Amino acid sequence: MSTTAPGRLFSIDRATCTAVDDADPLGRFRDRFTLPEGVIYLDGNSLGALPRDTPAHMQRVITEEWGTGLIRSWNDAGWFDKPRVIGDRIAPLIGAAPGEVVLGDSTSASVFQAAVAAVRLRPGRRVVVSERGNFPTDLYVLESVQTLLGGEEPLGRRLIADDGPTLDDVLDDDVAVVVLTHVDYRTGRMYDMADVTRRVHAAGALMVWDLCHSVGAVPVDLNGAGADFAVGCTYKYLNGGPGSPSFIWVAERHQSSARPALTGWHGHASPFDFEVDYAPAAGIGRFRVGTPQLLSMSALETSLQIWSEVDMAQVREKSLRLTELFISLVDTRLARWGVEVVTPRESSKRGSQVSLRLADGYAIMQALIERGVIGDFRAPDLVRFGFTPLYVSHTDVWDAVAVLEDILETGVWRDARFSRRGAVT
Amino acid sequence: MSTTAPGRLFSIDRATCTAVDDADPLGRFRDRFTLPEGVIYLDGNSLGALPRDTPAHMQRVITEEWGTGLIRSWNDAGWFDKPRVIGDRIAPLIGAAPGEVVLGDSTSASVFQAAVAAVRLRPGRRVVVSERGNFPTDLYVLESVQTLLGGEEPLGRRLIADDGPTLDDVLDDDVAVVVLTHVDYRTGRMYDMADVTRRVHAAGALMVWDLCHSVGAVPVDLNGAGADFAVGCTYKYLNGGPGSPSFIWVAERHQSSARPALTGWHGHASPFDFEVDYAPAAGIGRFRVGTPQLLSMSALETSLQIWSEVDMAQVREKSLRLTELFISLVDTRLARWGVEVVTPRESSKRGSQVSLRLADGYAIMQALIERGVIGDFRAPDLVRFGFTPLYVSHTDVWDAVAVLEDILETGVWRDARFSRRGAVT
Numbered sequence: 001m002s003t004t005a006p007g008r009l010f011s012i013d014r015a016t017c018t019a020v021d022d023a024d025p026l027g028r029f030r031d032r033f034t035l036p037e038g039v040i041y042l043d044g045n046s047l048g049a050l051p052r053d054t055p056a057h058m059q060r061v062i063t064e065e066w067g068t069g070l071i072r073s074w075n076d077a078g079w080f081d082k083p084r085v086i087g088d089r090i091a092p093l094i095g096a097a098p099g100e101v102v103l104g105d106s107t108s109a110s111v112f113q114a115a116v117a118a119v120r121l122r123p124g125r126r127v128v129v130s131e132r133g134n135f136p137t138d139l140y141v142l143e144s145v146q147t148l149l150g151g152e153e154p155l156g157r158r159l160i161a162d163d164g165p166t167l168d169d170v171l172d173d174d175v176a177v178v179v180l181t182h183v184d185y186r187t188g189r190m191y192d193m194a195d196v197t198r199r200v201h202a203a204g205a206l207m208v209w210d211l212c213h214s215v216g217a218v219p220v221d222l223n224g225a226g227a228d229f230a231v232g233c234t235y236k237y238l239n240g241g242p243g244s245p246s247f248i249w250v251a252e253r254h255q256s257s258a259r260p261a262l263t264g265w266h267g268h269a270s271p272f273d274f275e276v277d278y279a280p281a282a283g284i285g286r287f288r289v290g291t292p293q294l295l296s297m298s299a300l301e302t303s304l305q306i307w308s309e310v311d312m313a314q315v316r317e318k319s320l321r322l323t324e325l326f327i328s329l330v331d332t333r334l335a336r337w338g339v340e341v342v343t344p345r346e347s348s349k350r351g352s353q354v355s356l357r358l359a360d361g362y363a364i365m366q367a368l369i370e371r372g373v374i375g376d377f378r379a380p381d382l383v384r385f386g387f388t389p390l391y392v393s394h395t396d397v398w399d400a401v402a403v404l405e406d407i408l409e410t411g412v413w414r415d416a417r418f419s420r421r422g423a424v425t
Numbered sequence: 426m427s428t429t430a431p432g433r434l435f436s437i438d439r440a441t442c443t444a445v446d447d448a449d450p451l452g453r454f455r456d457r458f459t460l461p462e463g464v465i466y467l468d469g470n471s472l473g474a475l476p477r478d479t480p481a482h483m484q485r486v487i488t489e490e491w492g493t494g495l496i497r498s499w500n501d502a503g504w505f506d507k508p509r510v511i512g513d514r515i516a517p518l519i520g521a522a523p524g525e526v527v528l529g530d531s532t533s534a535s536v537f538q539a540a541v542a543a544v545r546l547r548p549g550r551r552v553v554v555s556e557r558g559n560f561p562t563d564l565y566v567l568e569s570v571q572t573l574l575g576g577e578e579p580l581g582r583r584l585i586a587d588d589g590p591t592l593d594d595v596l597d598d599d600v601a602v603v604v605l606t607h608v609d610y611r612t613g614r615m616y617d618m619a620d621v622t623r624r625v626h627a628a629g630a631l632m633v634w635d636l637c638h639s640v641g642a643v644p645v646d647l648n649g650a651g652a653d654f655a656v657g658c659t660y661k662y663l664n665g666g667p668g669s670p671s672f673i674w675v676a677e678r679h680q681s682s683a684r685p686a687l688t689g690w691h692g693h694a695s696p697f698d699f700e701v702d703y704a705p706a707a708g709i710g711r712f713r714v715g716t717p718q719l720l721s722m723s724a725l726e727t728s729l730q731i732w733s734e735v736d737m738a739q740v741r742e743k744s745l746r747l748t749e750l751f752i753s754l755v756d757t758r759l760a761r762w763g764v765e766v767v768t769p770r771e772s773s774k775r776g777s778q779v780s781l782r783l784a785d786g787y788a789i790m791q792a793l794i795e796r797g798v799i800g801d802f803r804a805p806d807l808v809r810f811g812f813t814p815l816y817v818s819h820t821d822v823w824d825a826v827a828v829l830e831d832i833l834e835t836g837v838w839r840d841a842r843f844s845r846r847g848a849v850t
Contacts, residue, residue, distance in 0.1 A: 036493045043496045050492035058487055058720070059480060066666055067475035068461045071468045071799060079667060105530035106715030108689025116573075132701055137690035137715055140703040144688040148541075148573040159701070235716070241491055242504060242719035263569040264533025265562035273804055274611075276557055276584070278565040290531030290562055291660070294667035295483070296718035369497070376496060379698055 017394035026318050029390040032306050040396045042375045045353050045386025048239035053302045061298045083292050089304045095221030096249050102284045107233045107246035108137045113287055114229040115145045116261035118177040118206045125176035132161040135185045171203035178205055183213035183351030186378050188343040190351045194225040217352035219312045239303035244296050248287050255283050264289035318389035319352040322397055326354050329401040337408045353386040367413035373400045442819035451743050454815040457731050465821045467800045470778050470811025473664035478727045486723045508717050514729045520646030521674050527709045532658045532671035533562045538712055539654040540570045541686035543602040543631045550601035557586040560610045563635055596628035603630055608638035608776030611803050613768040615776045619650040642777035644737045664728035669721050673712050680708045689714035743814035744777040747822055751779050754826040762833045778811040792838035798825045
């Protein structure tokens with residue numbers, strides 16, 4: 001396992017990885033998470049690991065806040081305000097100010113909220129822009145927004161793509177909003193948020209960022225970039241648990257004029273007056289929808305406690321070291337099987353994942369999972385590895401590549417059991 | 426405590442209540458719930474009590490399915506299908522067939538889904554009908570639907586009310602949909618679902634039922650009534666926990682033509698093909714939105730186990746006995762303070778709650794809560810008591826009225842501490 005990789009300017013072996021881990025300032029966070037024995041978890045970009053303190057916290061929320069407090073907990077345990085209180089705890093991770101972030105329903109619902117509000121702020125403009133490779137829910141939700149806000153006929157859609165058209169090709173004074181995902185879910189390519197936002201604004205359009213693969217993965221500075229709206233999910237790098245609620249960010253300057261579409265009572269100016277007519281709450285509160293899913297939301301309280309202790313600059317530094325190490329090991333040890341790294345090698349253009357193109361990626365990923373190396377597969381031919389600096393080590397990276405090398409070398413992935421697909425691939 | 430109520434055709438005392446409880450076929454369910462010592466919980470119509478088995482179940486979901494299973498649980502623990510699997514378990518409680526119910530985001534989001542789809546099935550009709558006293562979120566969401574689907578100008582709205590106009594006053598061939606709550610959240614008045622639906626259909630409109638205060642409270646037969654769409658919440662009588670997900674029901678005959686507005690990827694025909702264009706899933710699946718909030722959803726698994734063992738006819742029978750007992754005790758013991766029962770006395774028009782009009786209702790309810798009798802207050806002057814037959818006894822009803830009588834008699838509610846309002850009243 002500790003052989004030196006050939007053909008590199010510097011040599012690295014497993015002992016070096018372990019030595020780097022020993023000096024890792026983030027190493028102490030590993031024990032704050034529970035991971036099963038024998039697993040190298042490289043899918044925290046899909047579902048983050050369980051924080052060690054979450055089970056006890058949830059037990060308390062369930063037995064004390066719900067079981068004993070019952071309805072009184074809406075006041076006594078602060079349930080009603082939690083979507084804003086927790087939003088304020090996410091704010092520092094994305095360059096947002098207090099009062100700019102609130103939790104929502106699913107990310108899809110928050111994309112809808114943001115996109116409708118943004119398009120309405122640019123009346124008369126009849127085109128939305130997104131990206132062919134964007135996470136599909138953003139595109140599907142936008143299609144609905146195009147129809148709902150188009151009037152006689154749907155708003156137009158222009159999709160940029162890696163092979164063109166470019167953003168500059170599609171921007172003109174008919175574009176109302178641009179909806180892009182900051183870090184691409186398949187390739188891990190990261191946009192320059194400030195530069196893209198500037199170009200979108202130069203065309204008079206508004207910018208909606210999807211931060212699902214950014215928050216907790218890379219430093220984000222929404223206000224620094226001058227963005228308009230953003231949404232993100234909390235169950236990946238933020239470790240909120242399966243399907244934990246999305247968040248929505250609205251720049252303070254838009255909050256009083258933004259008109260959301262999901263006008264549920266928790267977003268009303270005075271929800272407990274039970275008025276007949278809708279009147280939006282002042283500020284970010286108007287982007288709330290209905291009664292929040294308290295149990296899913298509460299799990300965020302323990303994970304965000306961890307995140308409040310973390311220096312995002314250290315996270316980024318380690319993330320780049322982990323992804324760089326993975327890429328060089330793939331280059332040196334897996335090139336003979338034609339494995340192609342599709343994630344940008346330029347660090348400023350890379351999030352916290354690395355994706356490989358592998359013709360038989362599905363079966364290979366199943367073989368990896370059987371060996372305890374958990375990543376995931378995205379059709380048609382990408383295997384994805386997420387590197388979450390709070391609980392993935394350099395040694396994990398070394399070992400994961402060693403297992404992948406062994407699987408490719410032995411061809412074990414050709415076994416029929418690895419090609420059977422589950423409902424969720 | 427065991428004095429006989431005067432002026433009634435039959436006399437009842439506390440011992441009689443206890444004897445009735447002893448013979449109660451639903452009495453055995455009381456132990457399936459955890460309630461704090463010294464509390465009479467009459468607010469299960471707002472937040473249902475905690476099932477005894479839920480904490481251990483949730484601990485397993487959190488530590489095993491999330492902590493150990495990690496991303497694999499989307500397949501291995503059946504996470505992806507749960508919104509439909511759990512929907513099928515709700516179906517028998519509302520007269521729905523398998524494949525007609527799916528879990529959604531918040532109830533407000535599901536009202537939006539249902540209302541948009543219903544209006545779209547009646548193109549050309551430009552009016553929506555609801556009720557002035559409907560739960561506000563339904564009205565707020567409808568306002569948004571009116572704007573989004575109206576084109577040049579919003580769809581019109583007609584609101585029926587107890588003092589007119591009536592449903593028949595407002596129905597004509599311009600009405601697209603009627604959105605009503607089956608059991609009124611304030612008064613507990615229940616509509617005749619079959620009769621209302623028939624009249625709405627006679628006008629060529631579609632019927633959307635809000636079942637928030639019906640499901641688990643009264644027998645519901647959506648297919649028997651020939652209804653079109655329904656939504657409901659699971660955190661009241663169904664005991665799913667604070668903010669547990671809503672459900673949506675779509676009559677099978679509408680499923681292939683219905684077009685939802687929240688077109689998230691979990692409602693796509695092939696979500697894991699990551700296609701660029703939206704294509705709705707066949708059947709009820711298209712009403713799913715994004716990644717479901719798994720922890721909040723999972724708590725429903727234990728509570729629905731209880732519900733699968735319950736005979737809804739017995740629930741209704743006991744519910745009527747409890748509410749009738751409460752009303753007669755109020756009549757006989759509280760009339761001298763001018764307490765007015767606003768809930769219909771005719772049992773066929775009553776859900777599973779009783780509301781009293783009390784000028785100083787807020788402070789009186791706070792005094793009740795301090796004494797362990799938990800109901801709630803709805804502005805401007807209603808105190809609400811929900812009777813959940815699985816864990817409320819006839820003796821509870823007797824004792825609750827005795828406490829209320831004492832509070833009115835001593836005037837303790839006039840103490841300043843009872844008039845201070847929390848964020849959530």
